[in-house]
Amino acid sequence: MPNWLAIILFLLVVLGAATGVISGAVWSAGFLPAMPGWLIILLKIGIIVFGFVMLVASLMTLVGDRKQSAKIQNRIGPNRATFFGQSLGGLPHFIADGIKMLFKEDIVPNGAHRTFHMVAPALIFIPALLGFSVIPFMDEYCSTGAPMVTPNYPFELCPNGEWLNYFQVIDLNSGMLFAFAIASIEVYGATIAGWAANNKYSLLGGMRSAAQMISYEVSLGLSLAGLLLIWGTLDLNEMVRLQGKLFAGWIPLWGIVIQPVAFFLFFLVGMAETKRPPFDQPEGESEIVAGYFTEYSSMKFAVIQLAEYVATVFLATLTAVFFLGGWQVPFLFADGFHFGGIGAQPDIALPYAVVIAMRIVAMLFKVLVVVWLQFMMRWTYPSFRYDQVMTMGWKIVLPLSLANFFVTAFIVLII
Amino acid sequence: MEIGNYDALVIFTVLAVGVATLIVLLATYLGPTNPTKEKQIPYESGSDPIGSPRDSRFSVKYYMVALSFILFDLEAVFVIPWAVSWRQSEMLGHGLYSFGVMAIFVSILTLGLVYEWSQGGLEWD
Secondary structure (H helix, E strand, O other): OHHHHHHHHHHHHHHHHHHHHHHHHHHHOOOOOHHHHHHHHHHHHHHHHHHHHHHHHHHHHHHHHHHHHHHHHOOOOOOOOOOEEOOOHHHHHHHHHHHHHOOOOOOOOOOOOOOHHHHHHHHHHHHHHHHHHOOOOOOOOOOOOOOOOOOOOOOEOOOOOOOEOOOOOOOOOOHHHHHHHHHHHHHHHHHHHHHHHOOOHHHHHHHHHHHHHHHHHHHHHHHHHHHHHHHHOOOOHHHHOOOOOOOOOOEOOHHHHHHHHHHHHHHHHHHHHHHOEEEEEEEEHHHOOHHHOOOOOOOOOOOOOOOHHHHHHHHHHHHHHHHOOOOOOOOOEEEEEEOOOOOOOOOOOOOOOHHHHHHHHHHHHHHHHHHHHHHHHHOOOOOOHHHHHHHHHHHHHHHHHHHHHHHHHHHHHHO | OOOHHHHHHHHHHHHOOHHHHHHHHHHHOOOOOOOOOOOOOOOOOOOOOOOOOOOOOOOOOOHHHHHHHHHHHHEEEEHHHHHHHHHHHOOEEEEEEHHHHHHHHHHHHHHHHHHHHHHOOOOOO
């Protein structure tokens, strides 16, 4: 079997399995309210973390980081580890790596601060995972059947007004602030990891990562201010709902349509925040070995790597939520497709369960597209020099995001 | 027992901390431990390290970045609530006033950025 076919098959199988698991949870919503609250929360966390985050992160490590880079560089990529004689697009390598890492020796260098050396990987991993608690993966679920569709905003009304929230761990009305607050804690992990290892390369990498992350964090918030001005809410699910509005009946008012400059700024800043190449100077392979995780081995190293992938997925998810319409499918409302404005009858009628499944798959698909785009950029462009990264952050991205915000405010004031 | 919003956050936090702690502890106790003198030396491309990194100096530029970060992150902290509540102030008829106040605030901080730029505070040469 050719490799690309195996990859596509693997992708389809995994996507299908995830969709099945999530839709199954939806179908069982009838007896979910009878279950104790903590069990529902555990289910939510399990589905979101293992069905979504780990799925995309492992797809990235496997397909994005290895197979796709191999294709770009005209190599074959990992194919030696096999499972019953099948290379399965390199999937066994992913599992073999995990097992190998677990049984490697954990080396702590002389003079390292043992506690901080141990705490730092966890401190990078925990916030990366916690950020997903406010991400909406589907709209709230109407327990009594399909919601009614109305021509004006909120578009969907539950007949008895009871919405059940199964696809967001916490429905915070300040969700965006929470997500950014959690995301910025990662700076501490990287800096502590760099300091604790008693290695000059690590210290340099830690300093670099701290400086780079805080530099771009300023623009991360400011580039979104224009969108917040237009939407007037910090609730992530509310934001996605607002993106279901149609302009002239045909153009979905996604974030990328109303704030195109902010999308490019946010995408750029997201790549810099997650220290992905071409912004990988905190790791700086050719100058400071591996930056702040030079002295990490065994599973601690794997945790740092995994946390970086999870952080990348998180920023991609935020991009999808803010700019690509989150779980919205264009023209799709609770009873089917309405082309050219919401009429009394849908142009293509669909059952509510199909709509739910389509929305979940749309969210997954959008995140995968953003992640794929980041990987293409990673393997296409050479890395920046460190002074170029910092100069770009302060002299180009920050003034641009300020200008974007100011112009948006001015236009909104005039209109 | 009624499960509120923030209880979910507590459960998620406990799970995340638990998983992270478990993995790090597994890393420490599952693998073999046979430390040798050479293995424990901090890796500096094969040569023996001279001096401790804790005593070594690093560029003052990082300090400048931290200072600028505090300034402009505070700006973001003030600008984001302003942006979110702008619709309400417009509905009350204070739209132009609100915009003017924000414009003055952002202009002062932008002047600060221009000054820092002109004084070379953003150079990394």
